[in-house]
Amino acid sequence: xxxxxxxxxxxxxxxxxxxxxxxxxxxxxxxxxxxxxxxxxxxxxxxxxxxxxxxxxxxxxxxxxxxxxxxxxxxxxxxxxxxxxxxxxxxxxxxxxxxxxxxxxxxxxxxxxxxxxxxxxxxxxxxxxxxxxxxxxxxxxxxxxxxxxxxxxxxxxxxxxxxxxxxxxxxxxxxxxxxxxxxxxxxxxxxxxxxxxxxxxxxxxxxxxxxxxxxxxxxxxxxxxxxxxxxxxxxxxxxxxxxxxxxxxxxxxxxxxxxxxxxxxxxxxxxxxxxxxxxxxxxxxxxxxxxxxxxxxxxxxxxxxxxxxxxxxxxxxxxxxxxxxxxxxxxxxxxxxxxxxxxxxxxxxxxxxxx
Amino acid sequence: xxxxxxxxxxxxxxxxxxxxxxxxxxxxxxxxxxxxxxxxxxxxxxxxxxxxxxxxxxxxxxxxxxxxxxxxxxxxxxxxxxxxxxxxxxxxxxxxxxxxxxxxxxxxxxxxxxxxxxxxxxxxxxxxxxxxxxxxxxxxxxxxxxxxxxxxxxxxxxxxxxxxxxxxxxxxxxxxxxxxxxxxxxxxxxxxxxxxxxxxxxxxxxxxxxxxxxxxxxxxxxxxxxxxxxxxxxxxxxxxxxxxxxxxxxxxxxxxxxxxxxxxxxxxxxxxxxxxxxxxxxxxxxxxxxxxxxxxxxxx
Numbered sequence: 309x310x311x312x313x314x315x316x317x318x319x320x321x322x323x324x325x326x327x328x329x330x331x332x333x334x335x336x337x338x339x340x341x342x343x344x345x346x347x348x349x350x351x352x353x354x355x356x357x358x359x360x361x362x363x364x365x366x367x368x369x370x371x372x373x374x375x376x377x378x379x380x381x382x383x384x385x386x387x388x389x390x391x392x393x394x395x396x397x398x399x400x401x402x403x404x405x406x407x408x409x410x411x412x413x414x415x416x417x418x419x420x421x422x423x424x425x426x427x428x429x430x431x432x433x434x435x436x437x438x439x440x441x442x443x444x445x446x447x448x449x450x451x452x453x454x455x456x457x458x459x460x461x462x463x464x465x466x467x468x469x470x471x472x473x474x475x476x477x478x479x480x481x482x483x484x485x486x487x488x489x490x491x492x493x494x495x496x497x498x499x500x501x502x503x504x505x506x507x508x509x510x511x512x513x514x515x516x517x518x519x520x521x522x523x524x525x526x527x528x529x530x531x532x533x534x535x536x537x538x539x540x541x542x543x544x545x546x547x548x549x550x551x552x553x554x555x556x557x558x559x560x561x562x563x564x565x566x567x568x569x570x571x572x573x574x575x576x577x578x579x580x581x582x583x584x585x586x587x588x589x590x591x592x593x594x595x596x597x598x599x600x601x602x603x604x605x606x607x608x609x610x611x612x613x614x615x616x617x618x619x620x621x622x623x624x625x626x627x628x629x630x631x632x633x634x635x636x637x638x639x640x641x642x643x644x645x646x647x648x649x650x651x652x653x654x655x656x657x658x659x660x661x662x663x
Numbered sequence: 664x665x666x667x668x669x670x671x672x673x674x675x676x677x678x679x680x681x682x683x684x685x686x687x688x689x690x691x692x693x694x695x696x697x698x699x700x701x702x703x704x705x706x707x708x709x710x711x712x713x714x715x716x717x718x719x720x721x722x723x724x725x726x727x728x729x730x731x732x733x734x735x736x737x738x739x740x741x742x743x744x745x746x747x748x749x750x751x752x753x754x755x756x757x758x759x760x761x762x763x764x765x766x767x768x769x770x771x772x773x774x775x776x777x778x779x780x781x782x783x784x785x786x787x788x789x790x791x792x793x794x795x796x797x798x799x800x801x802x803x804x805x806x807x808x809x810x811x812x813x814x815x816x817x818x819x820x821x822x823x824x825x826x827x828x829x830x831x832x833x834x835x836x837x838x839x840x841x842x843x844x845x846x847x848x849x850x851x852x853x854x855x856x857x858x859x860x861x862x863x864x865x866x867x868x869x870x871x872x873x874x875x876x877x878x879x880x881x882x883x884x885x886x887x888x889x890x891x892x893x894x895x896x897x898x899x900x901x902x903x904x905x906x907x908x909x910x911x912x913x914x915x916x917x918x919x920x921x922x923x924x925x926x927x928x929x930x931x932x933x934x935x936x937x938x939x940x941x942x943x944x945x946x947x948x949x950x951x952x953x954x955x956x957x958x959x960x961x962x963x
Contacts, residue, residue: 536742572703
């Protein structure tokens, strides 16, 4: 039986001692889980190790930890693979990040995760009363869009990995925002616009996600929370034209419009247009835009001074040789009534090619 | 090796030193680059957020142009963000012939069509160095080993996540190429917390505090780990780590002042090019200390 080394981070708030690392040896076949390893240590060496777990099958979402620095469910991570990734074969196990530690590997899910989930009104607010003595029937196709968000088991692994939360603890975060999309994408819900306005206007809402894919990488259920956040943004800007004070609307409008106009990004105009809901004039003239531009002046000055940016480049941006083709593509696609999208979560990554 | 070459927007915009240094370095690596000067912006995830079909079509257009370059082994990009955005679109285009057909309809007017399957690929310069040229060949070509230079790798999110889409299953080394490359060029790769974290650039207009706290924290971590400089394959990361570095200081409440090199600049230095040829004067944070170390290496 192969032997593995586990390095577990221990912490007991009642001991008044700082956290420390403790090494243990376990023997298990490589296909068994890191959770099996921890439970073996508990069984054979130290029953005081605290870990929360139940189903051992990636269903209950209890055993979120960080294994070799990577957030994951301990029951869903093979011990052999973890050892291959660990430095010198040693598997480090520590509690999830971005939340307080209760003891050893147990974190306070209430303090961060559940608090944030409640923040997004995680229940259906029906658009109308259901028909008398009947259920509220919705066509199955209409729910396809939210199946991915519905797969969430609230394990908190994405919250642990979130790089935005790491610097802004007030960020609503990937799990709660994915939950928000579950209702924004639900045709029965009557509060789509209110929900979106709330999440777009909150400085720690949908525009505080840095698009780093950390949550997508670690989610054990392929919920891809970041993709749900991008869907929230698409609904907010595209469907409801919510002009928020965080420049989320402006940034998207400006970016898309500049590529439509020039083919490549005219960077010098991105900032002022972002500050003006996409409009260059508005960005410079309205007080909030002018204030933000003034704040960026030192950066602009440093760019000019270093020679990175020339005044000519800041003012003039060449169009692509056949820009009319790019513009035609924009026109053709944006004039569709319906969005044509391919959701790989639903069709499978290999699509119909493998069928 | 002949390659279709997509330089991206930022390398020709606010980081011209990146575009210039690739032009200097490519011939030394026998890379024959055919620049796709009619291709469009990758959308950087923003156009995909706005309209998925639009982003996929725009990138299919770029891929189709690259596929038409006679004798090219594949397509090269020099930006982590281009790599990630384009890989995302390519994944969808390759997954469904129906969807691809819809997308290709918009390219017919230009006589273009993206062909899925086969061996065609789109690789960042970092992946080209590791997988097509190889670190052994690179070692042989080093004229000026970067001995004693402590370099902190900074990958950029889009080139490391999601690892499955980015082909890490077939190429597990993609998670560590930058460190290996630094060592192959004779430098010392610095380990620190930020190497694979987010520079914060995508939210610089939307949440300046989050954005610059991220940039500042990684720079500070690299300094604390004893780095002389950072190196990145992503020009957008470069904007937040270099151009915004003086502003980021305020958000981490300490002095920073650590130079950030573009990947081809670091390679160029090791291949014997002079800092000036690589545009190293066009940085906001002075690369003077790195240049001095390089000059000392030459003298030794």
